Amino acid sequence: MKKLINDPKNVVNEAAAGFEAAHADIVRVSHDPIFIVRHDAPVQGKVGIVSGGGSGHEPLHSGFVGYGMLDAAVPGPVFTSPTPDPIVAATQAVNGGAGVLHIVKNYTGDVLNFETAADLASAEGIDVRAVVINDDVAVKDSLYTAGRRGVAGTVLVEKIAGAAAERGDDLDAVVAVAEKVNSRVRTMGVALTPCVVPHAGEPSFVLADDEIEIGIGIHGEPGRERIKLEPADAIVDRLLGPILEDLPFDNGDEVLLLVNGMGGTPQIELYIVFRRAAEVLKEHGITVTRSLVGNFTTSLEMAGASISVLKLDDELTTLWDAPVQTAALRWGR
Amino acid sequence: MKKLINDPKNVVNEAAAGFEAAHADIVRVSHDPIFIVRHDAPVQGKVGIVSGGGSGHEPLHSGFVGYGMLDAAVPGPVFTSPTPDPIVAATQAVNGGAGVLHIVKNYTGDVLNFETAADLASAEGIDVRAVVINDDVAVKDSLYTAGRRGVAGTVLVEKIAGAAAERGDDLDAVVAVAEKVNSRVRTMGVALTPCVVPHAGEPSFVLADDEIEIGIGIHGEPGRERIKLEPADAIVDRLLGPILEDLPFDNGDEVLLLVNGMGGTPQIELYIVFRRAAEVLKEHGITVTRSLVGNFTTSLEMAGASISVLKLDDELTTLWDAPVQTAALRWGR
Amino acid sequence: MSVESHTSPDQPQSAATLDTAWTLRWIRQGAEVLAANRPALNTLDRDIGDGDHGENMDRGFQAVLPKLDALADETLPGAVLKLVATTLISTVGGAAGPLYGTAFLKAAGAVAAADGIDAAALVAVLTAARDGIVLRGKAESGDKTMIDSWTPAVDAAAAAHAAGSGVGDILLAAADAAAQGAVDTEPLVARKGRASYLGERAIGHRDPGAQSTALLLRAAADVATVTE
Amino acid sequence: MSVESHTSPDQPQSAATLDTAWTLRWIRQGAEVLAANRPALNTLDRDIGDGDHGENMDRGFQAVLPKLDALADETLPGAVLKLVATTLISTVGGAAGPLYGTAFLKAAGAVAAADGIDAAALVAVLTAARDGIVLRGKAESGDKTMIDSWTPAVDAAAAAHAAGSGVGDILLAAADAAAQGAVDTEPLVARKGRASYLGERAIGHRDPGAQSTALLLRAAADVATVTE
Numbered sequence A, B: 001m002k003k004l005i006n007d008p009k010n011v012v013n014e015a016a017a018g019f020e021a022a023h024a025d026i027v028r029v030s031h032d033p034i035f036i037v038r039h040d041a042p043v044q045g046k047v048g049i050v051s052g053g054g055s056g057h058e059p060l061h062s063g064f065v066g067y068g069m070l071d072a073a074v075p076g077p078v079f080t081s082p083t084p085d086p087i088v089a090a091t092q093a094v095n096g097g098a099g100v101l102h103i104v105k106n107y108t109g110d111v112l113n114f115e116t117a118a119d120l121a122s123a124e125g126i127d128v129r130a131v132v133i134n135d136d137v138a139v140k141d142s143l144y145t146a147g148r149r150g151v152a153g154t155v156l157v158e159k160i161a162g163a164a165a166e167r168g169d170d171l172d173a174v175v176a177v178a179e180k181v182n183s184r185v186r187t188m189g190v191a192l193t194p195c196v197v198p199h200a201g202e203p204s205f206v207l208a209d210d211e212i213e214i215g216i217g218i219h220g221e222p223g224r225e226r227i228k229l230e231p232a233d234a235i236v237d238r239l240l241g242p243i244l245e246d247l248p249f250d251n252g253d254e255v256l257l258l259v260n261g262m263g264g265t266p267q268i269e270l271y272i273v274f275r276r277a278a279e280v281l282k283e284h285g286i287t288v289t290r291s292l293v294g295n296f297t298t299s300l301e302m303a304g305a306s307i308s309v310l311k312l313d314d315e316l317t318t319l320w321d322a323p324v325q326t327a328a329l330r331w332g333r
Numbered sequence C, D: 001m002s003v004e005s006h007t008s009p010d011q012p013q014s015a016a017t018l019d020t021a022w023t024l025r026w027i028r029q030g031a032e033v034l035a036a037n038r039p040a041l042n043t044l045d046r047d048i049g050d051g052d053h054g055e056n057m058d059r060g061f062q063a064v065l066p067k068l069d070a071l072a073d074e075t076l077p078g079a080v081l082k083l084v085a086t087t088l089i090s091t092v093g094g095a096a097g098p099l100y101g102t103a104f105l106k107a108a109g110a111v112a113a114a115d116g117i118d119a120a121a122l123v124a125v126l127t128a129a130r131d132g133i134v135l136r137g138k139a140e141s142g143d144k145t146m147i148d149s150w151t152p153a154v155d156a157a158a159a160a161h162a163a164g165s166g167v168g169d170i171l172l173a174a175a176d177a178a179a180q181g182a183v184d185t186e187p188l189v190a191r192k193g194r195a196s197y198l199g200e201r202a203i204g205h206r207d208p209g210a211q212s213t214a215l216l217l218r219a220a221a222d223v224a225t226v227t228e
């Protein structure tokens, strides 16, 4: 394992300290318990939005704290959900009296720890609601699994719910728009290589030199099938097919297309993926009116990518375009 | 070699097509010869700025085309400088009558091809000037080498010169500020792993499991020394020492600190590096007033990072803060 | 190691009731065993999860240890279990943190303010712990989770109690059943937790949470049964 | 393959002057040799550069081929060389593109409008090519660049010409010297190009540009000297 780290135990703390030093204009960092908040939190009268989960998916979530997006992010250890304590503390820190939304990716650990935190925060009189994100179509049936996982679509929920909260929507409305985004976004990913969790020091799974994993989760959980390496276009087709069928997306839809890098994939490859995805959508009569390409929901240094498609309407497009000022996503200010 | 590509020969073309599809609000793409221009080029009366070089360093340069930064980027094949033809075509496409600046990284191929292009464009009556970037302190003496290489500091030159051009500075002034940034920025990098050029299919160099290369170039060229893997803090100290000595940076300086990922390094590691770098600068009485962390000048999927320090003054800070709207760097609009 | 034996030496013996000293010995022994099994649990979790279960459990139990040392002598068993619960909840994270945390919390509730756990109470404690996990995680038997270790343990404990066993033998029966339950997760397809994403590929791998449960219950039995 | 021999068969012979047909044969043969040596040149460049020299040269010469096919029959040698120059400049990129491009451009200038290249002209052509590279790249002998192949070749050509050799033998002398020059780059530390960043670590590796020069000059000699 070769990493630019000191003691694996300090990875999350030291990164938070670096994040604080680099983005003092946007965030403040609490070190014990550890969480990242908007520099101006709590914003009185605004719904607070907290997300979090295991570290190793950066910029998710800390890179999305700031004006127009998250009020706080709670990073757990690498690939391990945070405990309730920092979630409660973050919830308190962003409570401006209008209630707090928890955006939770659908993993047992995240769901349970956020649940406990919500109970504790509610007991202190904070109105807490949770939206659980489960955009990953690779995982099929929640009768047979822990349910669909929350993956890169989370970024879109965070941006759009964040914009709704920023313009003054109340908690019900922010919850509703977050749920709406979650209900209209579908994602599937592919891994070319595994990643190495610092404390483990070994790859979390093994892929042969000519193998890829279709439907990978963002912690290296497997998905649909392990196949031989194929050209990018064929891989894109494998990812987009299930995405389009699932919602389903239809001729005439306007969509946001997100091509997300898993961390170790060069940008040039992400654009090759984007090219083919846009082409396929066009063939289906689906218009890409908004796009996002880059590393947004990563799995450490994993090579691979995911494709997310969000069915837009005027409300979602307006909220997507609204100003945002975070370390990792910024426009309009 | 595992990559999300189709035919290695089409990597640059397909990525450009994807880039065009994703960023039609910001750029237009010429496919033959291949270059990327601002969607509103040429901007009449504004100095045009063109940069370019081998592909594989994305977002450099295409990701920096747009309002307040580059007017055009000319991507060569992976790690190979473009030929003069597309550079000439891009120069023509951005010529708004106020002259064109070429920002060229100091590699023999880039310098020679941009030179030829400048000759040809000048012959057509365009006022072309070039600034050659050579911020890499790993390479010592131009008596014994092709001279210092242009690396991540290039991004800072492009942003600041772009802001000067955008506010209406004339060609002399834009050249002067580009040279000023180049003269005040110093960079050094480290590689933990090599990268694989698509057409080559094999790593460009070999590092043992416990080896790193201090002073790496952005094409995998070696630098100062190959050493055993060390903790991140020790590596940062090795990179910052030569940087600070070189200018030299002094007690009381205000600086921009750029921690740049080489492509395959998780963001969490970049922030660990940033943390230590900020700490060391503080110990030297140097204040970090602006910062940038992320993948800006990459070497495909290489794991590693570089640190750049730019000595700011009021002019440079103002130009750095000016609005920019590109695919990879955006604020203020 | 302190001894609860009230009968003749040279034979394994169990105490009639489990007291605070046993509770402390259990958790300390559990911490030791989990630390020793950290890599093994990580490996099990790497095979069908995300490779951190050993890490998570070890972090939690190591955090408990200094808190045990700081306890007043007169602390009741239920209070010890509650301290374990809150510490696990606030340090383990992941799925295991809330699940084990709830288990210990419910166990503490079952003991209430009693100063000892007799055979009947022991069965109630184990049952409450298991029910707490089911309440939070909604797993059923055969879903390839820690429940597949807990439920056989609870059933074996109840059967041993019905057969007139004392607390030591009840714990032994529970530990044996949990160990077997962990082994029996191997052929299963998972329907809860991360392993559920693996489908058929989970077959042949032991569930890490079932294994940590087996280790913890073995520790409970080991510190109840002492040999002079 | 067309034959320029004016003397008896069964013996290697050279033409007195090199004409358009030779020029075309040279470039076609050069393209073939460079294509065959693409991996080898990439490997040399990977050792001390960025691994693309074979790629670059092959891309350029492959781009030249269809243009040669489209040439009118009466095209002069100088015009062929100029076409090669502009095509290399616009297709090779990297350091090698402008350098080889300039070499062919200067060579074309030295031939001017002559319809054949005699021994004296050949030396002038080679000298002009080398000088063009120096003008653009500013390398000196011993800097571990293609100049270390070109300069020995030019010197050997001049010496052969002074000794009264014809164009075939001059090209042979040049090719031999270029080949030796490429080998002689191996012990050098580079002071130009990417290899200069390697310092002492460049020692033991042959310069890829010197090697491609040797290959091209060998092709020039091979197509001048024909055996029936």
Ligand SMILES: Nc1ncnc2c1ncn2[C@@H]1O[C@H](COP(=O)(O)OP(=O)(O)O)[C@@H](O)[C@H]1O
Residues within 6 Å of the ligand: A079, A080, A081, A108, A109, A110, C045, C049, C050, C051, C052, C053, C054, C056, C057, C093, C094, C095, C096, C097, C099, C133, C136, C137, C138, C139, C144, C145, C146, C147, C192, C193, C194, C207, C208, C209, C210
């Ligand atoms: N819904 C559930 N009910 C019961 N146990 C569960 C459930 N989900 C997961 N588990 C248990 O948790 C274990 C994994 O714990 P751990 O690795 O610490 O957490 P995470 O899965 O968040 O990384 C699994 O092996 C399984 O025994």
Ligand SMILES: Nc1ncnc2c1ncn2[C@@H]1O[C@H](COP(=O)(O)OP(=O)(O)O)[C@@H](O)[C@H]1O
Residues within 6 Å of the ligand: B079, B080, B081, B108, B109, B110, D045, D049, D050, D051, D052, D053, D056, D057, D093, D094, D095, D096, D097, D099, D133, D136, D137, D138, D139, D144, D145, D146, D147, D192, D193, D194, D207, D208, D209, D210
């Ligand atoms: N300044 C120079 N003068 C002469 N030849 C040079 C110079 N710089 C580089 N070269 C030659 O160019 C070769 C490398 O060409 P190539 O790999 O195609 O370009 P790049 O270095 O841009 O990748 C070197 O092996 C060397 O012979």
Ligand SMILES: [Mg+2]
Residues within 6 Å of the ligand: A054, A079, A080, A081, A109, C050, C052, C094, C095
């Ligand atoms: Mg986990």
Ligand SMILES: [Mg+2]
Residues within 6 Å of the ligand: B054, B079, B080, B081, B109, D050, D052, D094, D095
């Ligand atoms: Mg090159």
Ligand SMILES: [Mg+2]
Residues within 6 Å of the ligand: C045, C049, C050, C051, C052, C053, C094
């Ligand atoms: Mg786990």
Ligand SMILES: [Mg+2]
Residues within 6 Å of the ligand: D045, D049, D050, D051, D052, D053, D094
């Ligand atoms: Mg090269």
